[in-house]
Amino acid sequence: SQQGEEDPQALSIQEGENATMNCSYKTSINNLQWYRQNSGRGLVHLILIRSNEREKHSGRLRVTLDTSKKSSSLLITASRAADTASYFCATGSNFGNEKLTFGTGTRLTIIP
Amino acid sequence: GAVVSQHPSRVICKSGTSVKIECRSLDFQATTMFWYRQFPKKSLMLMATSNEGSKATYEQGVEKDKFLINHASLTLSTLTVTSAHPEDSSFYICSARGQGAMSYNSPLHFGNGTRLTVT
Numbered sequence: 001s002q003q004g005e006e007d008p009q010a011l012s013i014q015e016g017e018n019a020t021m022n023c024s025y026k027t028s029i030n031n032l033q034w035y036r037q038n039s040g041r042g043l044v045h046l047i048l049i050r051s052n053e054r055e056k057h058s059g060r061l062r063v064t065l066d067t068s069k070k071s072s073s074l075l076i077t078a079s080r081a082a083d084t085a086s087y088f089c090a091t092g093s094n095f096g097n098e099k100l101t102f103g104t105g106t107r108l109t110i111i112p
Numbered sequence: 113g114a115v116v117s118q119h120p121s122r123v124i125c126k127s128g129t130s131v132k133i134e135c136r137s138l139d140f141q142a143t144t145m146f147w148y149r150q151f152p153k154k155s156l157m158l159m160a161t162s163n164e165g166s167k168a169t170y171e172q173g174v175e176k177d178k179f180l181i182n183h184a185s186l187t188l189s190t191l192t193v194t195s196a197h198p199e200d201s202s203f204y205i206c207s208a209r210g211q212g213a214m215s216y217n218s219p220l221h222f223g224n225g226t227r228l229t230v231t
Contacts, residue, residue, distance in 0.1 A: 035220075035222075040203075041224050041225060042116070042222035042224040042225050043156075043207070043220075043222040045219035045220065048218075048219055088155065088156070099146070099158060099161065100146075100158075100220060102148075102155045103155060104155045107153070
């Protein structure tokens with residue numbers, strides 16, 4: 001079963017606006033990662049936040065993590081048409097397990 | 113760096129035939145590779161974890177005799193879909209972690225996927 005659930009499932013915004021996507025998960029984690037997938041392609045790693053971190057920035061990306069609520073958010077500021085893609089959160093644990101479990105994804109469309 | 117090459121990108125085969133998909137780490141050694149399956153507009157479903165030199169670990173519900181995985185070297189893992197059926201049509205994606213990376217705190221590097229269509 002999927003660990004993460006992204007919200008919303010789909011999001012359309014005008015270019016230049018900010019896009020916020022949320023991810024909720026169910027079990028204890030060691031880290032949470034966000035990936036991007038262009039249509040028909042593989043996934044590209046965006047950012048990793050560890051369980052002892054609350055916020056992390058990378059360029060136009062800002063990720064927050066609230067372990068008490070088991071949730072994370074990904075904010076993309078000043079969106080561009082090229083940001084159109086699906087975004088997935090993935091959780092990793094260190095309980096003898098290397099696997100990443102992916103959420104259901106948010107399809108983001110940036111309208112030029 | 114950290115490039116993963118997956119081949120072929122698209123393949124069409126007839127029912128009953130077998131198809132092999134290759135996943136190569138081009139500029140790093142991957143002790144562990146993961147094979148995922150993705151249905152349209154859905155998330156990635158982990159099929160199996162492939163470790164170099166040992167048998168793959170399959171997820172519950174994945175038939176190991178149907179989806180044969182071989183990880184013979186630190187840069188190559190293959191997935192063979194045997195006796196393919198139309199319901200095996202899907203998007204298959206491999207990913208890899210670098211050698212020595214703290215597994216659970218490091219990102220995965222993905223191939224570009226293989227679109228399999230079984231007619």
